[in-house]
Amino acid sequence: MADLLVVSDAGLYCPAGDFWIDPWRSVPRAVITHAHADHARSGCDRYLCAAPGKLVMRSRLGGTVPIDTLRYGESTTFNGVKVSLHPAGHVLGSAQVRVEHGGQVWVVSGDYKTAPDPTCAPFEPVRCDVFITESTFGLPIYRWPAPEIIAAEINAWWRANQAEGKTSVLLAYALGKAQRLAAMVDPSIGPIHGHGAVMKLVRAYRDSGVRLPPIDAVPARAKRVGQGRALVIAPPSVAAGGWLRVFGEVVVAQASGWMTVRGIRRRRGFGTGFVLSDHADFPGLVSAVEATGARRVLVTHGSSEAFARFLRGRGLEADVLATRFTGEQPDRDDAGDDDDVGAEADPDVPGPDMSRPDDGAAVDSAPRGELP
Amino acid sequence: MKRFTDLSWRLDATTKTSEKEALLVDYFRAVPPGDGAVAVRILSGGRQSRAVSTTLLRTWAAEAAGIPDWLVEECYAHVGDLAETLALLLPEPVACLGTGAATEWGGLADCMRGTVDRIRAEADEGRKRALVEEVWRGLGPAERIVWHKFLTGGLRLGVSRTLVARALAVVAGVEPAEMLERLVAARLETADDYRELLDPAASATSRRPYPFFLAAPLDEPPAMLGDVAGWQVEWKWDGARAQLVRRGGETALWTRGEDLVGERFPEVVAAAERLPEGTVLDGELLVVRGGRQLGFDQLSRRLHRKAPTRRDIAELPVAFLAYDLLEADGVDLRAEPLCQRRRQLEALAAARGWPGLEPPMVGDPLPSPDHDSEPFLLSPVLCPTDWAAVASARATARDRGVEGVMLKRREGPYGVGRTRGEWWKWKIEPLEIDAVLIGAVAGHGRRAGLHTDYTFGVWDDGRLVKIANAYSGLTDKELTEVDRIIRMTTLEKKGPWRGVTATLVMQLAFERVAESTRHASGVAVRFPRIVRWRRDKSPAEAGSLADLRALVAPVETLPPLPPLPRLIPPPGDRQTRLWEEDE
Numbered sequence: 001m002a003d004l005l006v007v008s009d010a011g012l013y014c015p016a017g018d019f020w021i022d023p024w025r026s027v028p029r030a031v032i033t034h035a036h037a038d039h040a041r042s043g044c045d046r047y048l049c050a051a052p053g054k055l056v057m058r059s060r061l062g063g064t065v066p067i068d069t070l071r072y073g074e075s076t077t078f079n080g081v082k083v084s085l086h087p088a089g090h091v092l093g094s095a096q097v098r099v100e101h102g103g104q105v106w107v108v109s110g111d112y113k114t115a116p117d118p119t120c121a122p123f124e125p126v127r128c129d130v131f132i133t134e135s136t137f138g139l140p141i142y143r144w145p146a147p148e149i150i151a152a153e154i155n156a157w158w159r160a161n162q163a164e165g166k167t168s169v170l171l172a173y174a175l176g177k178a179q180r181l182a183a184m185v186d187p188s189i190g191p192i193h194g195h196g197a198v199m200k201l202v203r204a205y206r207d208s209g210v211r212l213p214p215i216d217a218v219p220a221r222a223k224r225v226g227q228g229r230a231l232v233i234a235p236p237s238v239a240a241g242g243w244l245r246v247f248g249e250v251v252v253a254q255a256s257g258w259m260t261v262r263g264i265r266r267r268r269g270f271g272t273g274f275v276l277s278d279h280a281d282f283p284g285l286v287s288a289v290e291a292t293g294a295r296r297v298l299v300t301h302g303s304s305e306a307f308a309r310f311l312r313g314r315g316l317e318a319d320v321l322a323t324r325f326t327g328e329q330p331d332r333d334d335a336g337d338d339d340d341v342g343a344e345a346d347p348d349v350p351g352p353d354m355s356r357p358d359d360g361a362a363v364d365s366a367p368r369g370e371l372p
Numbered sequence: 373m374k375r376f377t378d379l380s381w382r383l384d385a386t387t388k389t390s391e392k393e394a395l396l397v398d399y400f401r402a403v404p405p406g407d408g409a410v411a412v413r414i415l416s417g418g419r420q421s422r423a424v425s426t427t428l429l430r431t432w433a434a435e436a437a438g439i440p441d442w443l444v445e446e447c448y449a450h451v452g453d454l455a456e457t458l459a460l461l462l463p464e465p466v467a468c469l470g471t472g473a474a475t476e477w478g479g480l481a482d483c484m485r486g487t488v489d490r491i492r493a494e495a496d497e498g499r500k501r502a503l504v505e506e507v508w509r510g511l512g513p514a515e516r517i518v519w520h521k522f523l524t525g526g527l528r529l530g531v532s533r534t535l536v537a538r539a540l541a542v543v544a545g546v547e548p549a550e551m552l553e554r555l556v557a558a559r560l561e562t563a564d565d566y567r568e569l570l571d572p573a574a575s576a577t578s579r580r581p582y583p584f585f586l587a588a589p590l591d592e593p594p595a596m597l598g599d600v601a602g603w604q605v606e607w608k609w610d611g612a613r614a615q616l617v618r619r620g621g622e623t624a625l626w627t628r629g630e631d632l633v634g635e636r637f638p639e640v641v642a643a644a645e646r647l648p649e650g651t652v653l654d655g656e657l658l659v660v661r662g663g664r665q666l667g668f669d670q671l672s673r674r675l676h677r678k679a680p681t682r683r684d685i686a687e688l689p690v691a692f693l694a695y696d697l698l699e700a701d702g703v704d705l706r707a708e709p710l711c712q713r714r715r716q717l718e719a720l721a722a723a724r725g726w727p728g729l730e731p732p733m734v735g736d737p738l739p740s741p742d743h744d745s746e747p748f749l750l751s752p753v754l755c756p757t758d759w760a761a762v763a764s765a766r767a768t769a770r771d772r773g774v775e776g777v778m779l780k781r782r783e784g785p786y787g788v789g790r791t792r793g794e795w796w797k798w799k800i801e802p803l804e805i806d807a808v809l810i811g812a813v814a815g816h817g818r819r820a821g822l823h824t825d826y827t828f829g830v831w832d833d834g835r836l837v838k839i840a841n842a843y844s845g846l847t848d849k850e851l852t853e854v855d856r857i858i859r860m861t862t863l864e865k866k867g868p869w870r871g872v873t874a875t876l877v878m879q880l881a882f883e884r885v886a887e888s889t890r891h892a893s894g895v896a897v898r899f900p901r902i903v904r905w906r907r908d909k910s911p912a913e914a915g916s917l918a919d920l921r922a923l924v925a926p927v928e929t930l931p932p933l934p935p936l937p938r939l940i941p942p943p944g945d946r947q948t949r950l951w952e953e954d955e
Contacts, residue, residue, distance in 0.1 A: 140439050141447045141460035260460065262384060262517075263452050263820025272385060305865070306446045313440060
């Protein structure tokens with residue numbers, strides 16, 4: 001039986017239904033799992049996404065391009081191929097794509113997480129024959145602490161900084177993580193400010209009916225905004241520029257799944273890291289795969305080889321699927337893009353090196369030689 | 373234990389030296405002295421023997437986590453730190469993190485004795501494992517990392533010995549240099565050792581070396597240093613920097629890493645018995661055979677041999693080449709001008725009959741092989757009339773098997789650390805070649821998860837052959853960029869290793885190229901490092917094996933091995949044992 005989905009030049013393609021899922025080139029019909037830049041690219045003729053994510057998609061794509069929507073669980077057909085969208089728990093409106101044709105069911109996970117998130121619908125496992133799963137954190141060292149524990153850590157850190165009159169800056173991706181953080185922290189501690197890129201999506205979230213605490217934009221050319229009491233949520237790229245100056249003395253931390261590993265945290269040059277991801281951890285990936293009942297699993301993103309091998313060891317037919325989402329975003333530009341959400345690719349890729357400028361020289365001054 | 377774990381995580385959480393120092397000061401003030409001794413030992417990089425092999429730890433952790441062994445290795449390649457990898461893999465602790473078992477062992481010293489030493493002492497593998505697993509059940513990931521490092525003896529906390537000394541100096545109210553000296557010689561086993569270390573009025577420990585004075589690299593021609601007559605010019609030797617301390621009827625031989633290495637060089641220590649009481653020499657350990665010094669590669673064979681046999685000593689006889697006198701008759705001479713110290717050193721050498729050592733040019737007749745059995749030599753001073761003469765001497769350095777020349781200000785004192793302006797090292801220009809990046813593995817520590825340990829090749833008959841591994845020379849930003857290119861161009865993976873399509877060309881520098889039968893390319897390069905990323909060059913434009921072969925140093929023919937020397941009645945018991953071992 002022919003595969004229902006194949007990887008074409010333009011992306012993941014369904015030949016029977018003549019549509020693409022998260023294409024990386026312009027195509028006539030794009031089904032989008034979620035609005036992050038490496039999954040939702042502009043330039044297609046027509047988009048389909050989950051209804052709760054429509055405003056977020058519009059804010060990302062801009063313009064007037066047609067965006068069709070389906071409610072979670074509702075289905076439509078393309079050329080007799082049945083397509084439905086199911087919550088992926090990654091960000092607002094994120095969806096798994098279920099594709100059914102000729103007695104086969106394939107599910108494309110997109111990015112997903114199994115941990116709870118107050119700003120989006122929780123992940124729902126969907127039974128299928130073939131499951132295409134991400135594996136950004138597909139190594140067993142990645143196990144997330146409960147979000148309540150992380151929320152308590154962030155609150156304590158914010159209070160401690162406040163006690164020293166310093167502004168707390170949390171670096172997080174503008175779409176999804178930023179709003180999740182705002183909804184997690186205790187807003188009674190002090191004012192919350194958002195970077196422009198964050199605010200644009202805060203509006204889209206609010207307009208979509210998500211409840212968020214008060215978050216203020218940052219006035220230009222102001223001094224000591226928040227008087228050393230505020231929590232600022234901003235995309236990671238601001239750490240390199242001068243944008244943070246308006247807050248006076250700041251303490252910067254990043255919230256990401258990669259903060260699990262000391263070496264990665266140190267390389268980014270931040271003292272503090274909070275382990276918080278919008279991707280599934282290893283146990284989450286394993287339980288999600290099991291819950292689909294799929295006999296065949298195709299793995300993409302991140303530690304795909306290791307995760308596929310692990311699944312084969314558990315008796316599944318598992319292979320790596322080479323997509324442009326694979327690994328670490330080949331087309332990503334790290335250089336100080338501080339403006340636009342469009343600059344972000346995958347939020348959890350161990351990407352731009354945020355070392356302080358004085359760390360920027362050669363890392364290892366003592367060369368290790370090869371003794372003949 | 374809790375206190376120390378907290379300290380290690382706080383140190384990890386800051387990248388500022390001043391904050392690290394403040395954390396250390398607070399810790400050293402508050403810690404009970406028994407724990408303090410252990411902590412200083414660990415923090416200042418004191419080596420500890422392994423309580424359990426890492427192979428066993430990996431196997432046990434894989435079983436406890438319910439994952440296959442290969443997946444542990446995948447994780448290790450990703451994390452870049454075994455202690456951390458295992459800590460993250462193990463199941464959640466039974467007791468709550470930070471509140472449970474970690475406090476049961478009380479202090480650091482108790483923890484070391486109660487768990488680490490017990491595990492080390494336990495011969496039975498099953499019981500060793502039971503002890504390890506019991507601790508695992510009680511510790512959270514953060515504490516497990518630190519504890520694993522105790523077990524495997526590899527804790528590094530990103531603090532230098534100098535920084536630890538500075539913090540201890542604040543606590544004790546003494547000069548940092550004084551504390552550094554104490555630290556080098558301290559025993560650090562008991563609470564009393566810690567109290568003695570921090571005693572504001574402690575007396576000098578008898579076999580302590582002085583902090584080594586280091587030369588700064590000279591990047592420009594030396595004309596700006598003024599009149600050449602103001603400078604003492606010597607060869608820069610390719611050996612191991614060392615200090616020989618003769619005090620209280622005992623001899624201590626220290627290398628620059630401040631390791632005591634006397635037992636590795638019994639021929640030097642035995643001869644030092646005849647030195648006057650209260651003498652400290654600064655110099656270089658060199659293998660001297662056939663009347664000339666051999667390269668560092670030969671010396672490193674002796675450095676790695678903890679208890680050399682008689683044959684080792686005969687094949688690779690080591691001499692101490694003296695170039696400075698830091699103490700005579702128990703008096704610290706470091707504040708004296710160099711010319712004064714040199715006069716005294718020359719007088720000592722003359723009285724003892726130490727010969728000088730001229731590094732011969734390739735092809736020159738070799739000087740007297742008498743030097744071979746001479747454990748003490750004097751570093752000769754060159755007498756150039758102008759800077760041009762210094763430059764021409766330097767130009768012969770590669771052919772003489774030395775690294776360049778040293779310029780030391782005649783009126784200068786023996787300083788501390790790397791004070792610029794007193795001592796300069798003017799090394800020969802490195803050799804260079806453009807090489808193609810052919811593979812990489814992920815780095816460790818700050819470079820975890822990034823492919824930063826590169827393998828380079830050059831062209832040979834249309835193929836790229838491996839010539840070197842190099843790790844250093846690129847900026848953080850370049851490392852990230854190269855990592856991404858490596859991931860995009862990966863052709864094959866073998867465990868953590870990725871072979872890539874040839875796209876990147878880097879200019880490599882190295883000190884020497886030598887024929888080698890141990891490398892597939894037939895050549896070995898010494899001390900390779902990256903000079904710059906040649907974005908302007910395509911792989912086809914990179915260098916060839918023939919280019920590299922053209923740089924091979926003239927063959928260093930070793931003279932035939934002299935007959936084993938007759939046994940000289942050795943002065944000490946230990947030497948007797950060493951010498952008899954080989955009989």
